[in-house]
Amino acid sequence: MKKMRTKTVRETAVEEAFHEVEPKDLNASDTLFGGELMHHLLDKVGGKVAQHHSGRVCVTRHAEIDIAASAYLGETLFFKASLNRAWESSMEVGMKVTAVDFQKVTLRYIGNAYVTFVALDDERRPVAVPAVIPRTLDQKRRYREAEDRRAFYRRKKKS
Ligand SMILES: CC(C)(COP(=O)(O)OP(=O)(O)OC[C@H]1O[C@@H](n2cnc3c(N)ncnc32)[C@H](O)[C@@H]1OP(=O)(O)O)[C@@H](O)C(=O)NCCC(=O)NCCS
Numbered sequence: 001m002k003k004m005r006t007k008t009v010r011e012t013a014v015e016e017a018f019h020e021v022e023p024k025d026l027n028a029s030d031t032l033f034g035g036e037l038m039h040h041l042l043d044k045v046g047g048k049v050a051q052h053h054s055g056r057v058c059v060t061r062h063a064e065i066d067i068a069a070s071a072y073l074g075e076t077l078f079f080k081a082s083l084n085r086a087w088e089s090s091m092e093v094g095m096k097v098t099a100v101d102f103q104k105v106t107l108r109y110i111g112n113a114y115v116t117f118v119a120l121d122d123e124r125r126p127v128a129v130p131a132v133i134p135r136t137l138d139q140k141r142r143y144r145e146a147e148d149r150r151a152f153y154r155r156k157k158k159s
Contacts, residue, residue: 089126
């Protein structure tokens with residue numbers, strides 16, 4: 001069987017995906033819809049990192065999303081995302097969102113997410129993914145913390 005090439009975190013990281021908040025993105029209280037934010041986290045940004053790493057179609061299996069502040073019309077959301085860890089068929093992508101108002105020159109933290117994607121083969125069964133090599137101190141910390149989150153879900157599954 002052909003050996004899979006391991007990848008570094010940097011190879012697949014997204015440094016600056018952005019989305020300008022538009023009137024159609026707003027809920028009744030004039031702030032960004034949670035679903036719009038999730039669409040970007042899961043499909044537009046996180047899924048791309050997982051698909052780039054695995055070279056496969058990936059589906060969302062689990063998501064932990066923390067939204068600490070609302071985003072408003074006129075702001076631009078910036079997404080940073082990178083692969084924290086890969087196991088057999090699953091991969092955890094960590095993401096951070098900030099909002100920039102270019103007129104007021106402000107930058108605000110909006111939230112973060114840890115999303116687990118599963119790579120699928122042509123029959124839509126989970127398929128093995130390459131390992132990831134953490135290089136920097138931050139990447140190594142995220143790599144360890146991802147294993148803690150996995151251990152937590154596995155304990156919960158057993159209980
Ligand atoms: C992805 C899917 C095919 C996998 O089904 P399955 O064969 O039952 O396999 P499981 O879900 O038990 O496990 C698959 C992987 O997910 C991991 N996983 C399962 N539950 C998890 C959770 N709550 N948190 C983190 N990882 C989880 C498993 O550990 C396994 O990873 P590994 O192979 O690296 O060890 C199936 O769950 C599915 O189709 N889900 C729906 C996905 C979807 O439609 N998402 C929305 C649209 S993108």
